[in-house]
Amino acid sequence: MTFSDLGLSPKVLSAVTDAGYTQPTPIQAGAIPHALLGKDVLGIAQTGTGKTASFVLPMLTRLEKGRARARMPRTLILEPTRELAAQVEENFVKYGKNHKLNIALLIGGVSFDEQDKKLERGADVLIATPGRLLDHRERGKLLLNGVEILVIDEADRMLDMGFIPDIERICEMIPFTRQTLFFSATMPPEITKLTEKFLHAPVRVEVSKAASAATNITQRLVKSGSKPWDKRETLRNLMKAEDAELKNAIIFCNRKVEVSELFRSLLKHDFDAGALHGDMDQRARMQMLANFRDGKLRYLVASDVAARGLDIPDVSHVFNYDVPIHAEDYVHRIGRTGRAGRSGKSFTIATKSDTKYIDAIERLIGNKIEWHDGDLSTVVASEGGEDDAPRRGKGAPRRAGRKDEDRKVRGERKKGGERRARHGEEDASSVVAEQEQPDVAQTAVADISERRARKEAIRSENTERKSSDRNEQRAPERGDTRPQRDNSRPARHRHQEDNDTTVGFGDDMPAFMRIVAKV
DNA sequence: AAAAAAC
Incomplete structure (x- = not known):
């Protein structure tokens, strides 16, 4: 035929x-x-x-x-x-x-x-x-x-x-x-x-699709402590250990905030990472995806928006920073690698509280997933140690420092507990991006949400000038899931990136x- | 325990 x-x-x-x-x-x-x-x-x-x-x-x-x-x-x-x-x-x-x-x-x-x-x-x-x-x-x-x-x-x-x-x-x-x-x-x-x-x-x-995930994907579970800094450290070690084999990787998180947090943390650790989730503005989404496809970014931290359907040919590794809550998502996520009959590797970071989700996944795929380096019974509770922390004063107690750092990585968003307006997308941030990087603002689509955001920003500036949280939120931030860090590159029109393996x-x-x- | 999608 x-x-x-x-x-x-x-x-x-x-x-x-x-x-x-x-x-x-x-x-x-x-x-x-x-x-x-x-x-x-x-x-x-x-x-x-x-x-x-x-x-x-x-x-x-x-x-x-x-x-x-x-x-x-x-x-x-x-x-x-x-x-x-x-x-x-x-x-x-x-x-x-x-x-x-x-x-x-x-x-x-x-x-x-x-x-x-x-x-x-x-x-x-x-x-x-x-x-x-x-x-x-x-x-x-x-x-x-x-x-x-x-x-x-x-x-x-x-x-x-x-x-x-x-x-x-x-x-x-x-x-x-x-x-x-x-x-x-x-x-x-x-x-x-x-x-x-x-x-x-x-x-x-x-x-009909075989119930189990493709056999050309090597799947491993990786034990980790359950704190965010433990998981980030586990991930970094894994990424370093796989470095020689790793061409590019998608790192899946269950939540959008986690995508942001992990993304910032990875940047801080000098990993060449991008981020993708549904609350980022559309320009940033498109650009992150294009850069990842073009090989300008080696890592993409993503929510499940990237789990299905997206065609990113030839991803060598998939890391699940979180165990997906729905077993089916696991199959979709790891299916981003091992395409075209190539071999792929997937690592799923697992903590003690993930066991029931892992069981469900193993039931769905009809297989036990091997542990990479011993199972969870050997995991020790985390105490102290270094994570993302920039240098702190000597006297700072370690645990507190860790938490402090964790909050830092998470960004100021946590502080005020302010919630971003749902339909403003990344609201004021796009204004920041525009001011900082006029070249991109020019090449990018004239974004209606940006105009809304600008109005919103002006309004909140007038009404909430006293709130330092608010001002801080608008401050430019390198490690954000927004387009700032890639703005030096001109936006490309989607038609130009003609992947020749678009269809499966x-x-x-x-x-x-x-x-x-x-x- | 989530994500996604109009403004």
């Missing part, structure tokens, strides 16, 4: 060939012929199975006929996260290089202006996260009754994220005559109900995918 057997147009085939692919993955072989015939498809597949191309390629073929009208996109792809949406856009650019298509990416955290312009011009392909899409519609900038093909991607994840009501609303805005391509890794009852409601006689294409097929096909393809 080759791509030329699937019925794709010459333009699409040529782009696929240029990208170096000849053999479709099971999901592609199963879905593409039906999608080309205009049938609804229910694809049950994980990310990394070549799922994206299984809708991008037939859509491109079908889009060759007809033209888009202003504000009336011809196709719509819904994605749960901004990064995934951007990644799908990259795929359209890559495989649509022989087409003249207008592609619009509607995601939060960036300016409306550019998105409006693209809608106005008429989008052949509209890729969106649900919130921003609905926002545009409510502003009257978008009509969905011209949509011919609707793609709902990662439906089960949308369910986890509470997007289903939004998805239903959007589905109801699009004519019945549309074609719907629906993808989900799992089929919980809510998702089945959704497919019954919105799909018409779908062809079911299922790629060809030589990037994980072993588990070859197992079954039921059509």
Whole structure:
């Protein structure tokens, strides 16, 4: 079976060939012929199975006929996260290089202006996260009754994220005559109900994933004391020990604050690290990811926003700074390494309180994970020692110093207990970034949240001048999860970083995918 | 014990 057997147009085939692919993955072989015939498809597949191309390629073929009208996109792809949406856009650019298509990416955290312009011009392909899409519609900038093909991607994840009501609303805005391509890794009852409601006689294409994680990933548990400084020290030792083998690594934390804390700590220890989590402003998110992909950053500290779907080829190591609470996340996280049949290594830092989560993970993958250097019974409670601490006065008692340091690493945020406004994203910080690094502010997208933040900053300056906490919070800080430290590098447009292994097929096909393809 | 997503 080759791509030329699937019925794709010459333009699409040529782009696929240029990208170096000849053999479709099971999901592609199963879905593409039906999608080309205009049938609804229910694809049950994980990310990394070549799922994206299984809708991008037939859509491109079908889009060759007809033209888009202003504000009336011809196709719509819904994605749960901004990064995934951007990644799908990259795929359209890559495989649509022989087409003249207008592609619009509607995601939060960036300016409306550019998105409006693209809608106005008429989008052949509209890729969106649900919130921003609905926002545009409510502003009257978008009509969905011209949509011919609707793609709902990662439906089960949308369910986890509470997007289903939004998805239903959007589905109801699009004519019945549309074609719907629906993808989900799992089929919980809510998702089945959704497919019954919105799909018409779908062809079911299922790629079963082996229950256990790929065998080319070496997995180890690493014992650690449970205090943050213990865990950071454990991690650093591990990173140093693996240095020779380590090309690049993603370090997963369970919480966004932990991402920030660990990131700052690693910087302090001169590790070449970036950070990625959902409360960072969009420019910083994009830039961190691009820099990591380009090899400008060796380590990426991330929340589970990076656990699924994101295509970062050739990560040599995954470290779980925290044991994931949901066993499934473990499989997704370590699946960021060992791609393309390469070998990968994953280390999971475990403390005494993690045992029940480890048990659940081992049950899910059907295997015991080996301990790297003895199990938790040999762990000693932490007392004193050096961590991130810069030099302190001699007299300072060690324990207190540690805690003090820990708070320092955590940043001033802890002090005032102030909480950042939810929708201001990283609020005033982007203003700081702008003042400090005008070059980036110029090249970066004009960010509406930045303008809001600026207003917010001015207002709080007027009303809360007395509060030193407040002022401190706005002070520039090197070790923040915000873009400051990378601002010296010009922002690159996402189209320029053309990873040639964006879709999980060809030589990037994980072993588990070859197992079954039921059509 | 979390994360994600509009402003």
